[in-house]
Structures are given as structure tokens and as C-alpha cells.
Amino acid sequence: MKTRSAIPVASAALALALLAFVTPPVAAADTVDPAADARAFKKFFTDKFPKLKPEDFVNGPYSMNEDLHKQWEEKEQFPPYEFSLEAGKEMFSKPFKNGKSYQDCFPNKGIGIRQNYPYFDEKEGKVVTLELALNRCREANGEAPLSYVKDDMAALTAYMAFTSRGKPFDIKIPNDPRALEAYQKGKEYFYTRRGQLNFSCATCHVQSPGERIRAEVLAPALGILNALPIYRSEWSGMGTTSRRFTTCNSQIRGVPLDPQADEYRDLEYYLSYVSNGLPISGPGARP
Amino acid sequence: MASTIRVRATSNGDTTEVQALIQHPMDSGFVKDARGQIIPPHFIQELTFEYDGKAVFVADWGGGISKDPYVKFAFKGGKKGDDLKVSWVDNKGATDTTTAKIQ
Numbered sequence: 564m565k566t567r568s569a570i571p572v573a574s575a576a577l578a579l580a581l582l583a584f585v586t587p588p589v590a591a592a593d594t595v596d597p598a599a600d601a602r603a604f605k606k607f608f609t610d611k612f613p614k615l616k617p618e619d620f621v622n623g624p625y626s627m628n629e630d631l632h633k634q635w636e637e638k639e640q641f642p643p644y645e646f647s648l649e650a651g652k653e654m655f656s657k658p659f660k661n662g663k664s665y666q667d668c669f670p671n672k673g674i675g676i677r678q679n680y681p682y683f684d685e686k687e688g689k690v691v692t693l694e695l696a697l698n699r700c701r702e703a704n705g706e707a708p709l710s711y712v713k714d715d716m717a718a719l720t721a722y723m724a725f726t727s728r729g730k731p732f733d734i735k736i737p738n739d740p741r742a743l744e745a746y747q748k749g750k751e752y753f754y755t756r757r758g759q760l761n762f763s764c765a766t767c768h769v770q771s772p773g774e775r776i777r778a779e780v781l782a783p784a785l786g787i788l789n790a791l792p793i794y795r796s797e798w799s800g801m802g803t804t805s806r807r808f809t810t811c812n813s814q815i816r817g818v819p820l821d822p823q824a825d826e827y828r829d830l831e832y833y834l835s836y837v838s839n840g841l842p843i844s845g846p847g848a849r850p
Numbered sequence: 851m852a853s854t855i856r857v858r859a860t861s862n863g864d865t866t867e868v869q870a871l872i873q874h875p876m877d878s879g880f881v882k883d884a885r886g887q888i889i890p891p892h893f894i895q896e897l898t899f900e901y902d903g904k905a906v907f908v909a910d911w912g913g914g915i916s917k918d919p920y921v922k923f924a925f926k927g928g929k930k931g932d933d934l935k936v937s938w939v940d941n942k943g944a945t946d947t948t949t950a951k952i953q
Contacts, residue, residue: 641920645856646873799917 595743597736597836600750604837608785612773621789621844623782627773631780631850644721644794644846647714647801651722654715659704665719668700677720677727678843681832682735683742690745690828693720694803711822712809717792717801717846724792724845732789732843734836749833752826753784758817764830779850786838788831790847797850804831857950859934866928866952868899868907870921870936878913893941897921900935901928928952 608620612627619626625635642648655673658664666672680693697719698708709715736742756763765784767776772783779797792803802810805822808830812819820826854873859866872894879891891913899907906925928934930952937947 641856641858641869641871643871643918645871646918 595747597743597746601837601839605785607769608772608783612783617840618842620783620786620838621841623787623790623847623849624773624780627783628780635848638848642794642846643796643848644792644801647718647792647794648721648725648846650715651718651720651725654719655722659701659706661704663704665697665700668696668703673723674726675730677724677845678730678733681828681835683737683739683745683832685737685739685742688741689825690749690832692804692823692828692831693723694805695823695828712803712806713801717803717806720792720803721801721846724843727843728845729842731840732835732838734832734839736836745829745832746836748826749829749831752830753833758812758815760815760817762815764811782849784834784837786841788834789838789841790844790849792845793847793849795849801846853948854946855936855938855948857934857936857948859928859950859952861928861930861952865924865926866901866934867924868922868934870899872897872919872921872938874918874938874940876913876915876917876919880913891941894919894938895941897938898936899923899925900937901925901932 605617609615609617612620615626622635625632655665670676677693680696681690683689684691694711694716697716698711701708709719736746753764756766767781768784768787772781774781788804791807792801793807794801798806805827808827809819809822856871857868858870859868861867874894875892876894877889877892879888881889883889893913893915894911897907897909897911898905906928907921907923909921911919932952933949934952935947935949937945939945
């Protein structure tokens with residue numbers, strides 16, 4: 564992957580050369596245009612599922628299958644993530660040893676801001692996800708970081724998502740070549756095949772949403788992060804975005820990266836960006 | 851710690867439908883943890899729903915019931931606004947109890 568960084572530079576030069584010769588200018592096929600990507604991405608799914616309203620996509624497999632939808636409506640009367648949500652609410656306002664709490668680390672005291680994460684941090688030059696921001700908040704206040712995959716982290720993000728329910732994803736890509744690069748890398752990760760089964764994320768979540776994989780119904784990539792964190796019956800517990808990424812990687816018999824590795828952060832950036840405008844529906848429940 | 855029991859009871863006049871969700875690990879005693887040590891059995895043995903001083907639903911459970919169990923049943927009678935008492939006892943002697951108003 565290291566050698567690839569030379570390619571954009573070369574292609575930019577090529578594009579410039581093209582511009583010099585060709586009028587009217589033809590956009591080079593590999594220029595990064597997130598807005599056009601997101602439009603094309605949405606169009607692909609809305610064409611594939613013409614009956615669905617855009618906001619239905621955030622409910623993943625439940626919008627794809629009538630039986631599942633019925634079960635889900637029943638489940639939602641008594642959501643399995645309730646215990647976690649309650650624990651998260653308690654944790655969120657509980658002060659650390661130094662008297663500060665999570666509320667002091669976030670704009671608007673952390674209420675109703677989930678839809679702005681992940682964001683590109685211009686100081687660091689990297690994508691910062693909500694989970695990462697929560698752990699940095701802990702470390703800044705002298706607390707040990709939490710595990711990224713389950714219990715406490717899931718409870719905290721569940722509460723933050725809950726306070727943002729219904730707010731549309733609002734991911735911004737600042738005018739910074741590093742931000743575009745992060746977006747592009749996330750997109751590459753999403754479409755790159757890997758693992759013993761040679762699957763990319765897109766193999767399941769773009770090619771086959773609504774199809775069965777064994778007994779599960781695959782969710783569409785559009786709006787796939789809106790419902791996170793989720794209670795999965797398969798896990799009989801909660802899981803975060805990090806957990807979803809790592810388990811996806813191991814299910815295709817690849818080697819998962821560490822939670823919050825740069826690639827995962829970029830991937831979350833890409834996936835959230837193309838779902839811009841769809842409402843947050845987390846915490847969710849999945850079979 | 852909040853109550854481990856979530857309960858909702860709705861009356862339609864002659865029967866009352868009850869749904870309950872209980873937070874409990876329900877370890878069967880046959881599962882090993884990551885280090886290969888057996889996780890000792892820890893499960894709810896008796897779950898009781900009482901209405902008007904009488905038990906309307908009693909479950910004798912063992913390790914075969916899943917974690918965080920969900921129960922749904924209906925019983926004849928039950929008036930809106932009355933109390934329904936739910937309690938469980940597990941094999942370690944721990945208990946929890948809660949009361950819900952029938953809606």
C-alpha cells in the first residue's frame with residue numbers, strides 16, 4: 564500500500580497534461596469527487612430497491628424482508644439494547660476521578676452530536692471517530708482507555724447515538740488534500756478484496772444486500788453505520804463499529820486490523836460520508 | 851444498579867398480556883471461558899408473576915434458558931391500574947423484584 568501514494572501525484576500530473584491538450588477539459592477518471600461518489604452510491608441503492616424510502620436503509624435487513632420487519636417491530640417494543648443504553652446514560656454523566664466527565668470533552672455536552680462523527684482533524688491530519696474521541700477524553704482525564712469492541716464503549720456510543728436519533732448524518736470533508744486522501748483510502752479499503760474468501764466489504768454490502776448469507780439477510784452499505792452500535796442476537800450482546808469491522812474481516816477469513824487502525828478510521832469516514840443525509844437510528848438491534 | 855426486570859402488562863378487558871425482559875447471565879455451567887476454565891452455573895431458578903396476591907405465572911428454569919431471557923404470556927383477568935409483581939430467584943440465592951402497573 565505504501566507505493567500507491569505515488570499514483571495520485573502521477574495521475575494529477577497526467578490530468579494537468581490532459582487539461583493542457585484537451586478542450587473542453589475531461590475529468591480524469593480517478594479524480595476524487597466525494598459528492599459525486601455519494602450521489603452515485605445513493606442512486607445505486609435507490610435504483611436497486613425502488614420501493615424503499617431513503618430513510619428505510621438505516622434499518623438494514625429489516626427493510627429488506629417482510630418477516631424480519633414484523634419481528635423487528637415486536638422487538639422494538641422491548642428493545643434488547645435498553646439495558647446497555649441505560650448503563651451508557653449513567654456512565655456518560657458520571658464524573659471521572661478528577662471531577663470532569665465526558666460532557667466536558669464534547670461540544671454541546673455530547674448531546675445530539677453523533678451525526679458529526681467521524682470528522683477529519685486538521686491538526687492531527689487524520690480521521691477521528693467517536694469511539695476514539697471517547698477514549699482520548701478518558702486518557703486526557705487520567706482514566707484508562709476502554710476496550711473498543713464491547714460493553715462500556717458500546718453503552719456510551721449507544722447513549723450518544725440515542726440522543727441524536729433522527730438527525731441526518733452530516734460528515735464534512737474539509738478542503739485539505741489529507742482529508743480527501745483519507746476518504747479515498749477508506750473507499751479503497753471498502754472495495755479491496757481480502758482474506759481467504761477473497762471478499763471485499765462491497766461483495767456483500769453492495770452486490771448482495773437483501774440476499775441471504777446462510778441464515779442472515781445482508782444489510783445495504785448505504786446507512787449501515789447509522790444504526791450502530793447494535794445489539795446482535797448472534798453476539799448476545801452489544802457491539803461497536805470497531806467490532807463490526809473486525810468481525811466482518813474475520814468472517815471473510817482475513818486477519819482483522821486493530822480496532823481504530825488508520826484503515827478502519829478511513830473506512831468509517833468513507834461509509835459515513837456516503838450515507839450523509841440519512842438519519843441516525845442507533846442504537847439498533849440486528850439478528 | 852437499575853432493576854434487572856423490564857415488564858409491560860396491557861389489559862384488553864378480559865385478559866392481560868405481559869411481556870418481560872430480564873437481565874441475567876444465565877450461565878449453564880457447561881461453558882468454558884477464554885482461559886479454558888468452566889464458568890460456574892449461574893441461572894434463574896424460579897420466576898414468578900403475582901397478581902392480586904396469587905401467582906399467575908411461575909417458571910422453573912435451569913441452565914438451558916438463554917442469557918437475558920424474554921417472557922411473554924397472557925392471563926385471564928387483570929384490571930388497568932392494578933399492580934403486577936415480578937420476582938426471580940437464582941441458584942446463588944440472589945433475587946430481584948419489581949412491580950408494574952397494568953396499562
